[in-house]
Amino acid sequence: MPKPTKGARLGGSAAHEKLLLANLAKALFEHGRITTTEAKARRLRPYAERLVTKAKKGDLHNRRQVLQVITDKSVVHTLFTEIGPRYENRPGGYTRITKIGNRRGDNAPMAVIELVEALTVAQEATGEAEAATKRAAKDAEVAAEAKVDTTKADEAPAEESKDA
Numbered sequence: 217m218p219k220p221t222k223g224a225r226l227g228g229s230a231a232h233e234k235l236l237l238a239n240l241a242k243a244l245f246e247h248g249r250i251t252t253t254e255a256k257a258r259r260l261r262p263y264a265e266r267l268v269t270k271a272k273k274g275d276l277h278n279r280r281q282v283l284q285v286i287t288d289k290s291v292v293h294t295l296f297t298e299i300g301p302r303y304e305n306r307p308g309g310y311t312r313i314t315k316i317g318n319r320r321g322d323n324a325p326m327a328v329i330e331l332v333e334a335l336t337v338a339q340e341a342t343g344e345a346e347a348a349t350k351r352a353a354k355d356a357e358v359a360a361e362a363k364v365d366t367t368k369a370d371e372a373p374a375e376e377s378k379d380a
Contacts, residue, residue, distance in 0.1 A: 226259055237263050242286050244311075245295050249330035257313045257329040264329075268310045271300030299331065 225233045240260045243250050245267075252260070267285065270278040274296055282292050303310050314328045 226256060233259075238285050238287075240264075241267060242288055242291050244329060244331065245286070245291050245299060246288075249328060251316070251326060251328050253319075254313075254315060254325040254327045257327040260329060261311050261313060265308065265310050267295065268299060268303060269308075271295045272303060274300055 220230050227233050227236050236256070237260060240250065240252065240256060241264045244260065244264055267282055270282050279292065279296060282295065283289070286292055286295070310332055312330055312332050314330070316326050316328055318324060319326050
């Protein structure tokens, strides 16, 4: 006879936890970042990362498995066309949990769970270009200071005569 897994479950029953995690994952993929309790965020993280890994594979079988969990086709489409390819070269760690303090009403510890922005090739190239621009500006500034120092040394101030 099948028995449910032992241990605490979010929301009481296993069915409620399953629906709760599916709805949290849907909101995370829809908005990119959600604010929830720390316990829910910790339970959501491996669940969402498993779905992103399925989206990275991108085949029909994995799409149907994700559709069994997240029933909103537009969110699944976004997951497979935008989010999955974004993490193509990343071997895991697609989400980040940041603690934000306690909730005002019941003092529950809160956290923000968000999708980590993966650097694309264009963003990496932009970052390298910005770094090169900063280096060039710094070199130009150092050269200008050196030039100013030499011109000051060449031009000695003229002595003023006192006519009284």
